[in-house]
Amino acid sequence: MKFSDGNWLTLPGYEVMSPVQAYDPKAQEKSISVYASPRDLKPRWALLDLPLMTVKLSSPMADVIRVSVHRHKGGIVQRPEFEITEQEGIQIETGMETGELWLQSGGLKACVHTEGDWGISFFQNERRITGSGIKSLAHVTREDGQTYMREQLDLGVGEQVYGLGERFTAFVKNGQSFDIWNRDGGTGTEQAYKNIPFYLSSHGYGVFVNNPGLVSFEVGSERVSKVQFSVEGEKLEYFIVGGKTLRDVLRNYTTLTGKPALPPAWTFGLWLTTSFTTNYDEATVMSFVDGMKERDLPLHVFHFDCFWMKALHWTDFEWDEKVFPDPEGMLQRLKETGLKICVWINPYISEQSRLFDEGAERGYFLKRIDGGVWQWDRWQPGMAIVDFTNPDACQWYGDYLRELIDIGVDSFKTDFGERIPTDAVYFDGSDPHRMHNYYTQLYNKVVFEVLEEKLGKGEAALFARSATAGGQQFPVHWGGDCSANFESMAESLRGGLSLGLSGFGFWSHDIGGFENTAPADVYMRWAAFGLLSSHSRLHGNQSYRVPWMFGEEAVDVMRFFTKLKCSLMPYLYGSAVDAHVIGLPMMRAMVLEFPEDPGCRTLDRQYMLGDSLLVAPIFNEEGIAEFYLPSGRWTSFVTGESVEGGSWRSEQHGFMSLPLYARQGSLVPVGAVNTKPDYDYVDGVEVHVFAPVEGVEMHLEIPDLKGNSSFKMNAILNETQLTVELISVDSKAWSLLLRGVTEVESIIGGIGEAVELGMRIRPDIGVTSIVIKYA
Structure with missing residues (x-):
């Protein structure tokens, strides 16, 4: 949202009040505070009829500084709020010196100017990274009485901004305007399913605006040397997130808002769906499954999209008996082939659904102001929306999911959650504007926790479309409705990379595109991309996505990259553990x-x-x-x-x-199995050693299927000798494969209780392999 008319004027209909100086600075033990005055307070008369903003700085965790600003604090406390981690025992220093009030947390320091012009500067290890100066912080009043709080943080020369959720527009966000407002707009527009009020700067810091409602960003688009953000109301809170590297900034941000859960290993295999508007029954489904097996195409998850339920009845959690007369038996037959099962759901309840009368009578839906059920006809006729602020509604909705899990369902595609009204009434009194984005957090949390309850910790996984800050805790997320062309493939990747820089560890997309049907070349190129993504799903709209529909070469391509991904699972699951523990995207x-x-x-x-x-x-x-x-x-x-x-x-x-x-100096473990993603990653593993750098130690950890380390190795090259140290390993055969290197003449070191150390040549690559076998 823009408020200015060029450099000097304000847009008609707005009144902007900005501080010009600090007044009454205070340094407490764990925080600092100051009044921000819009005029010089030296004359006594200036202390009358004075609007003030109160600015308080504190720190919830090391290397993170919270800035809280309000004008009038007496308004109603609005819900919901993001869940923020507050670490105990962190060292925070505060102080006041001539002309400066300061707070330091870890390597991050904030200094408020107490003399001269208003300003706040932020430093990372003594280097200024950004700040707010004269006319940057503001309270804005619109002519109809609506108020806003605005901040403008400095954007340095050459500084580039990333993130703000899964955005499909230009990857570098400079020059763009964004409203943090979830919408179902596809991947070809400026709208986004996953809006996150967090951005990452190339200058080594992040900014998180702590407001689940509409946050408006102008990234060098109103003032070209500023990142502006504004919210409605009388209060604004944001966090400056520091760190030695951008990786550390993401680590700190995901500590603040929540780390991604670790998805079970089976989710990293190939998913195949019925597609959206296709006709299918058990015979169709089994023909897909059998066709994949006959063509030696590893398949690991089968997904039933919307029409597993009767048309116009969504969502009723009831299999369409005309199409699936024996759903429990069908699921059992599918699971006997080794498949996991996912089914499509959403939080919208059609008036034709068997759930509608139950939910309406019990008060489980969003309501109108007059107390009736909030309904409309977008998507389903007379559709209601489940109110997840009501604990009884959560239990009721979850019980239907529990029934599905009991007959064999392993995962849910939690579709939709973006078109949430702002004129509805919530059970717990939540503000409907703040709930518009936050609704998806409650929705996905309910479903994820039901899966954890029924299947156990570490076995829960969603396939979710919408999200807000903190939504990374409930993986996996996919990119929404893309088109079947190269342009949409590229825009999908932009969205995924932006989401990864917004704290999300796992992301997928519809291989081949969702809308229309891709030409064979697009499908095959997308297959390579999709199977070298975090998660891999074949899904579409009006046509099936099995590879033989695109020709025999497509079958070969799908087989090659699916098996490649399965063989890379010791490496990929290690990266997944990093996403879970550290907060880095895969x-x-x-x-x-x-x-x-x-x-x-x-x-x-x-x-x-x-x-x-x-x-x-x-x-x-x-x-x-x-x-x-x-x-x-x-x-x-x-x-x-x-x-x-x-x-x-x-x-x-x-x-x-x-x-x-x-990458140079990498240790990449390659598994002995290429037909499934969940196996013993250490048994027969081949550790590929890529171009070691002399004197630089290399590290490798391979996890087991619970994410615990089961193989640890260090290696270092000194002159022509590679020294290998095994810290822990099961007694199983494994090998080293030297690649991109010619200078290694010998290998020595702590190879544990190896009873055989041999050499062999891999004829397919032409490099030396060191084989180590245990008793």
Whole structure:
């Protein structure tokens, strides 16, 4: 939302009050506070008829500073609020010196100017990262009486802004305007399903606006050297999130708002759905499953989309008996093939649903101001919306999910949750404007916790579309309705990378696009991209997405990349554990891993998959990939060719390939199984050693299926000797595979109780493998 008319004027209909100086500064033990005055208070008369803003700075955890501002604090406390972590025992220092009031938390420091012009400056390890100056902080009154609080933080020369949720517009957010307001707009517009009031700066910090309602951002789009954010009302709270690196900033932000849960390993396999508006029954479903098996296509999850329920009855959690006369038996037959089962749900209840009268009579739906059920006809006729602020409604809704889990369902696709009204009444009195975005948090939380209750901790996983800040705790999320073309494939990736820089660890998308039917080349290129993503799902709208519908070559491509992903699961699940423990996304924008490289700051058509693997999907008919390799030695995971980075590359690839490069000094474990994602990752694992850097120690941990470390290894190259140290390992055979390296002449070290140390040559790659076997 813009308030100014150029540099000097205010837009008609608005009155802006900004502080010009600080008054009555106070340094408490854990916080500092000051009054922000809109005029010079030296004359005694200036103390009369005075509007003041109160500014308080504190710290909920190390390297995070909270800034709370209000004009009038006597208003009603509005719900909901984001859940914020408050760590105990952190060291906070405060003080007051000549002209300055300050607070320090970890390496992050805030200084309020107590003399001269109003201003707040933020420093990370003594380096100024941003701040708020004269005319930046403001209280705004519109001519109809609506009030706003506004802040403008400095945007430095060359500084670039990322995040703000899953946004499909330009990856670098400078010059753009955003309303944090969840909408069902597809992937081809400025609207977003997952709006997160958090941005990450290339200058090494993040900003989180603590308001679940509408937050309006102007990122260098009103004042070109400022990031502006504003909220309705009399209060504004935001957090400056620091850290030594961008990785540390994300770690701190996800500590503040919640770490992603660790999805079970089976979710990383290939998902196949019935698609949306296709016709299907058990025979159709089994033909898909059998067709995948006959073609040696590993399949791990089958998803039933909307029409598992009777048309116009959504949501009633009841299988359409005309199409599925024996749902429990069908699910059992599917599970006997080794598949997990997911079904589509949403929080909207049609008037035709068997749930409608129950919910209406018990008060489980959002209500109109007059006390009746809030209804409309968008999506389903006479549709009501479940009120998840009512604990009894949560239990009622969850009980229907429990029944489905009891007959074999393992996961739920929690669709929708964006079109939430602002004129409804909630059971707990929550403000409907603040609930518009926050509704999805309650919705996904209810479903996720039911899965944890029934299946156990570590076995819960959703396939969710909408989210708000903190929604990363309930993975997995997918990118919504994309089109079946290269342009939409690229915009989907932009959205996923932005979401990853907003604290979300796991993300997926509809392979081949959702709308329409992709040409075979788009489908195959998307398959490679999709199977080198966190999670991989074949889904569409009006046509089935089984690969043989796109030709036999598509079958071969799907088989190759599905098996590649399964074999990479020791590495990928280790990256998933990092997402869960640290808060780093599995699919990482290049700027996150290489913030010091200016060449990486705008890249949105390639990414790091975990710490070590660079992926550059192909977005054109010619099969040409143009991508950037940061400095260092990079080795093609597919061909074994090693190249020096620090430059752009252009490569042409067939459908069975794409640029997949391993970072210098990486240890990438490759599993012995390529047909499923959940297996013993250590048994027979092959550790690929990529171009070790002399004198730089390499580390590897391989998790078990619970996320616990079951294999730890260190390795270091000194001259031509590679020293390997095993910290812990089960007594199973494993091997080292040296790739992109010619200078290693010998391997020594703590190989535990190995009884055989042999050499072999991998003819497919032509490199030496060191085989270690245990008794």
